[in-house]
């Protein structure tokens with residue numbers, strides 16, 4: 714990794730209140746430290762309940778942090794709330810699993826995409842319209858998609874819209890929480906290709922939360938393995954997936970489904986093969 718990491722998580726701890734008055738808070742994340750480099754993809758994997766989403770939420774300021782620090786591009790954003798948090802939206806974005814839930818059903822797509830572009834900007838409406846047309850082109854949707862509503866799109870198309878919204882202001886980091894889990898395998902491969910292409914053209918980094926080790930190997934340079942809120946293994950994704958060191962990772966790898974041929978044939982995979990042979 715060269716230069717200042719775009720994300721530094723240092724000794725992060727998150728505790729949720731327990732049910733019952735006398736019970737101490739439930740520690741869900743304990744002493745988690747890691748970095749994500751500029752334009753790097755780092756995957757966060759672990760069993761259900763291991764704390765992946767909680768880490769993503771802590772980075773995004775969606776859950777209070779009990780200890781440790783979160784630095785974005787060298788700036789301590791751990792306690793940023795309200796206006797200070799909103800001001801980060803140009804640099805820090807998110808893509809979630811359910812694209813339908815994350816898009817306002819009452820707004821045409823053009824309005825949804827205009828919101829981040831108009832926030833704190835001096836752009837004219839015409840410039841914003843042109844930018845939206847460009848975004849829709851980039852994610853492979855027709856220009857007239859701007860006038861349609863979320864319900865008029867398929868799940869894969871809706872995730873493209875969510876991706877377009879996330880990249881609208883060219884953020885430096887996008888937290889992707891299971892962004893392709895709700896999609897069928899062909900649509901999943903296309904969405905991953907799109908994320909890879911956007912990373913190459915825009916230079917954004919991804920913190921990629923997933924339970925799917927097949928995706929990790931295809932998509933992320935490095936992988937962090939989370940067990941009960943602690944990182945138990947980290948390394949290059951190929952090493953973690955092919956030669957897991959920790960017994961927990963070995964269990965995860967053994968339980969992973971055989972990689973789907975559609976995913977493996979994705980354009981990203983072909984590109985990686987080309988890079989490896991050139």
Ligand SMILES: Nc1ncnc2c1ncn2[C@@H]1O[C@H](COP(=O)(O)OP(=O)(O)OP(=O)(O)O)[C@@H](O)[C@H]1O
Nearest residue numbers: 729730741759760761762763764765766767768924
């Ligand atoms: N708001 C909350 N209040 C109390 N406990 C919570 C809250 N959110 C999550 N938890 C608990 O924190 C733990 C970690 O949850 P988290 O959603 O981060 O796990 P995960 O690894 O993302 O799981 P999954 O893969 O199923 O989404 C779980 O035990 C969960 O029950």
